[in-house]
Amino acid sequence: MVILFSHPDCVKYSQPGHPERPYRIEATVSYLKAQKQWNDRLDWQESRNAKDEDLRLAHSDTHIQSVIEGGQGGVGFDADTPAYPNIDTHARRSVGSAIQAMECALQGKTAMSLIRPPGHHATPNRAMGFCYFNSIAIATLKAQSQPNIQKVAVLDFDVHHGNGTQDILIGKPDVMFYSLHQSPCYPGTGLKDEKNCHNFPLPPQTDPEDYRKTFTQALSEIQEWKPDLLAVSAGFDAFKEDPLSDQALEMSDFEWFGSQIRESGIPAFHVLEGGYSDRLPEVIESYLEGIDPKD
Ligand SMILES: [Zn+2]
Numbered sequence: 001m002v003i004l005f006s007h008p009d010c011v012k013y014s015q016p017g018h019p020e021r022p023y024r025i026e027a028t029v030s031y032l033k034a035q036k037q038w039n040d041r042l043d044w045q046e047s048r049n050a051k052d053e054d055l056r057l058a059h060s061d062t063h064i065q066s067v068i069e070g071g072q073g074g075v076g077f078d079a080d081t082p083a084y085p086n087i088d089t090h091a092r093r094s095v096g097s098a099i100q101a102m103e104c105a106l107q108g109k110t111a112m113s114l115i116r117p118p119g120h121h122a123t124p125n126r127a128m129g130f131c132y133f134n135s136i137a138i139a140t141l142k143a144q145s146q147p148n149i150q151k152v153a154v155l156d157f158d159v160h161h162g163n164g165t166q167d168i169l170i171g172k173p174d175v176m177f178y179s180l181h182q183s184p185c186y187p188g189t190g191l192k193d194e195k196n197c198h199n200f201p202l203p204p205q206t207d208p209e210d211y212r213k214t215f216t217q218a219l220s221e222i223q224e225w226k227p228d229l230l231a232v233s234a235g236f237d238a239f240k241e242d243p244l245s246d247q248a249l250e251m252s253d254f255e256w257f258g259s260q261i262r263e264s265g266i267p268a269f270h271v272l273e274g275g276y277s278d279r280l281p282e283v284i285e286s287y288l289e290g291i292d293p294k295d
Helices: 023-034 061-071 087-106 135-143 163-169 208-225 251-264 280-291
Strands: 002-006 042-046 110-113 152-156 175-182 197-202 229-234 268-272
Touching (some): 087 110, 087 135, 087 229, 152 163, 163 197, 175 208, 208 251, 251 280
Parallel strands (some): 002 110, 152 175, 175 197
C-alpha cells in the first residue's frame, strides 16, 4: 500500500506554455485512479498546509514574506517562477504534503507527495526554477526533531541539480545530500562535492546502464552512512521523452530506482519534483511499482 498525498487545489494555477502545468497532477491522479490494479494498493489522502514555523526551518523571514507578497499579485521571481495568485498557499501545501509523507515513513508506511509546485530549487532566500518553498529540505530538517531520528539522507534523482536543497542543507549536522543530475543543464550547479553534499553530474544522453551504476554508487554510500531516514526528491525529468532534458531513461529505469530504494531497507518518503512529459502519469506509475511492488 502506498499513501499518496495530493490536493485538488494544486492544479488551480497556471500560465500558458509553462511546462510546470496542472496536467502533471490532474492527469496522474486520474490515470492512477482509473487503473484497476491500483484500486486497493493506493490510499489517497489530502495534503495539509505547512505552518510558518516549518517554513522557517529552511527559509528566511524575508523570503517567506516575498512569496506571500508574490501570491498577492506581486512581481514574479524569475522568468520560470511567476507570482501566481495564492502561490504562497500552494507552495505551503506542497511543504505540508512532504511533511505528511515523512511522518508516514516514520510509522513504517510507504508514502509519496504527489503535488505541485515542486521545491528543490528554492534556496533559503530565493524562489527559482518553478520552486517557492523547499519541501524536501523542510521535511528533512523537521524529521530530525522527531523521536529516534538523527541522521537523514536526501537522494535527489531529478534531472536538475537540487541547488536549493544543497544551499539549505550544506553543513547541517547529521544530514547528507546526494544528487544525480544532468550537466550541463539548469541551474548549472552541483559540479563537485561540497561538505555533506555529494554531486553526481551526468552528461546528456548518459547510457541508462551508467545512470543505474551511478544511482547504485550514491545509494550504497547512503547505506554505508546508515541514516535513520531517507528523503527522496523524485523528479521524473530524466525520462527520455522529457522536454526539459536530454537523457535516455526508460520507464523501467524509474521502476528500478524505486525498487533499489525499497530494497535498501531504509525508511523512505518520496516527494515529486520535476517531470514534464505527457507520459508523466505512466512514469510515476512505474516508480510506484518499484517502491511498492504487487505481491
Ligand atoms: Zn527537474
